Amino acid sequence: MKARQQTSFLFDLDGTLVDSVYDHVLAWHDALQEVGIEVSVWRLHRRIGMSGGLFTKALARETGQEFSAGILEKLRALHAKYYGARSMRTRPLPGAQELLAYLTDNKIPWAIATSGRIETAGPVLKILGVDPAKNVVITRDLVRYAKPDPDLFLAAAEKLGTDITSACVVGDSIWDMLAAQRARALGIGYLSGGYGTEELERSGAYRVYEDPADMLAHIDEVGGRR
């Protein structure tokens, strides 16, 4: 028999702990509009949380255009500019700080793993009150492939010193859930990124909550004890 394992929680950041998904969506839309690329907003929403590289590749396929390296660099800079103009107003999602404090107090390992770079993630981590010097935070800069590849979550589990196959990946997007499956972790979905329950369940969520407050209220359902 396999020894009992301590459950750990590996959190996505945008839309899972902080209320920033819609800001990212419109920042991408404004950036694309500025370089003359027309894409419906809902298609951008459905791609948020993916690696930026895969995001622009998917976009190129959908719009039938080739993006030069120069355009890609410009898009990234414009997105950072427009997102930055809103990100100081970003709020932690309800219960986010309480949930992380509960886990810390109960010595349950947790980490944050985000497809964002430290440049955009840094300011919202500060708003959330998470210090990457004291907590395990894996950003896109630290791994070769971002979501839906499992690398971010694998790196987070390794840095925590926990086994990924006893971890829960907590996220709001189907990319988190697909990455969870590829990592052989369990997926927990949140509605707080704006996707529907069924989308999260179909992409592998074994449980769906509204947001961190809702999960904290039901923490016993998903192994939240020492």
Add this chain to the structure above:
Amino acid sequence: MKARQQTSFLFDLDGTLVDSVYDHVLAWHDALQEVGIEVSVWRLHRRIGMSGGLFTKALARETGQEFSAGILEKLRALHAKYYGARSMRTRPLPGAQELLAYLTDNKIPWAIATSGRIETAGPVLKILGVDPAKNVVITRDLVRYAKPDPDLFLAAAEKLGTDITSACVVGDSIWDMLAAQRARALGIGYLSGGYGTEELERSGAYRVYEDPADMLAHIDEVGGRR
């Protein structure tokens, strides 16, 4: 046997013909933040398309606050201000103008029925190229109750001179689909407002398309012929 009826199409506006749902969402969020009310963005997204009165009632229930008439008036003005700042950049959704032109050319009756007031709907109707003097457009100002009540769609069918029970209500939100059921029309859902296929189907959509272009490509599936 009931006589064969001409199918007519009653369209929602925001998120169905024009790409404005996310602008409305963030305009509401900015307005609420300005008066000190904190609500997660996804909860606003899930309420867009509802009557403004029901929207603020639901919000009051969810946040456990009472909103005075003064606050409600201020919220409406702030939303109009923030939405207005973005609405000149709104684009028709792919295929919207082609779909309406196809219906007109084929003498298939169509109308627009929106929970928005003419003040916010006017500018985007202009971008869409629809003139309320020449086409049937029912705005919130013209009926007592907006969606999910069926009044807007009933008024649209009546003004077209068609039977609501042979009409299709085309919209992106579950409020459109619920209103369609209450009116005994068939509901056609679009993904272009950012909701998932299953949400639309569960609220009554008998068919779901990505956007107007996708419906136009499959118009024979839903009675699009004279």
